[in-house]
Amino acid sequence: MKTQDELKKIAGYKAADLVEDGMTVGLGTGSTVRYLLDALGERIKKDGVHFTGVPTSKRTADYGAKLGMEIKSLDEVDTMDITIDGADEVDPQINGIKGGGGAQTWEKLVATNSKQCAWIVDESKMVDQLGKFPLPVEVLEYGHHQLVKRLSDLGYNPVVREKDGGLFRTDEGNIIVDLHLGKIAAPYDLADELSNMTGVVEHGLFLDMTQTVVIGTQDGAVVKTK
Numbered sequence: 001m002k003t004q005d006e007l008k009k010i011a012g013y014k015a016a017d018l019v020e021d022g023m024t025v026g027l028g029t030g031s032t033v034r035y036l037l038d039a040l041g042e043r044i045k046k047d048g049v050h051f052t053g054v055p056t057s058k059r060t061a062d063y064g065a066k067l068g069m070e071i072k073s074l075d076e077v078d079t080m081d082i083t084i085d086g087a088d089e090v091d092p093q094i095n096g097i098k099g100g101g102g103a104q105t106w107e108k109l110v111a112t113n114s115k116q117c118a119w120i121v122d123e124s125k126m127v128d129q130l131g132k133f134p135l136p137v138e139v140l141e142y143g144h145h146q147l148v149k150r151l152s153d154l155g156y157n158p159v160v161r162e163k164d165g166g167l168f169r170t171d172e173g174n175i176i177v178d179l180h181l182g183k184i185a186a187p188y189d190l191a192d193e194l195s196n197m198t199g200v201v202e203h204g205l206f207l208d209m210t211q212t213v214v215i216g217t218q219d220g221a222v223v224k225t226k
């Protein structure tokens with residue numbers, strides 16, 4: 001029986017095949033993406049493959065640069081040929097929840113500027129309906145008590161994310177409110193509602209953005225395409 005970490009590695013290494021010489025590639029964030037970066041680092045060393053990486057977090061930028069990748073910011077490129085990223089939950093339509101690591105705002109910016117997107121997940125992340133994983137929402141710190149109250153009144157069970165005894169901070173210096181929803185019956189309505197709330201920077205619902213999911217399973221990598 002392979003561990004969850006081994007399944008993440010299977011997905012990350014398989015997805016590295018999607019990257020071709022000369023591409024501009026959006027690089028996601030998280031523990032599964034770390035395996036993708038390791039695999040790409042090996043291809044750089046062994047095969048001399050060259051691509052430009054557009055990272056979705058400072059963590060990914062630092063790790064990619066350490067592995068010899070050319071790193072550019074989103075503002076320095078026109079478009080990305082593909083973005084490969086992790087996800088916290090993926091449903092049968094390849095919609096998902098992201099932001100478990102608090103990186104969803106940069107991730108969504110990079111994804112929406114990419115020609116195609118692929119997610120890499122272990123099989124435990126595949127669900128019939130989104131919402132068991134708490135939905136991360138990046139918000140401005142200013143006024144967040146009011147916003148949290150509003151989210152609570154709506155029945156969304158908001159919890160302000162903490163780290164090391166203080167508030168968790170995103171790469172933009174904002175904070176994260178995790179919505180404990182249980183099930184998301186109407187994801188499109190919820191996405192619109194959250195996007196329209198003043199103080200919300202970005203939420204972790206990624207709808208109709210991704211065409212491919214590479215799943216690490218006990219039987220190897222499975223690629224599902226829309």
Ligand SMILES: O=C[C@H](O)[C@H](O)[C@H](O)COP(=O)(O)O
Pocket residue numbers: 028029030031032033085086087088098099100101102103104107
């Ligand atoms: O903010 C973090 C990202 O959305 C990650 O891609 C997501 O949380 C999945 O991370 P992991 O591969 O570590 O489970």
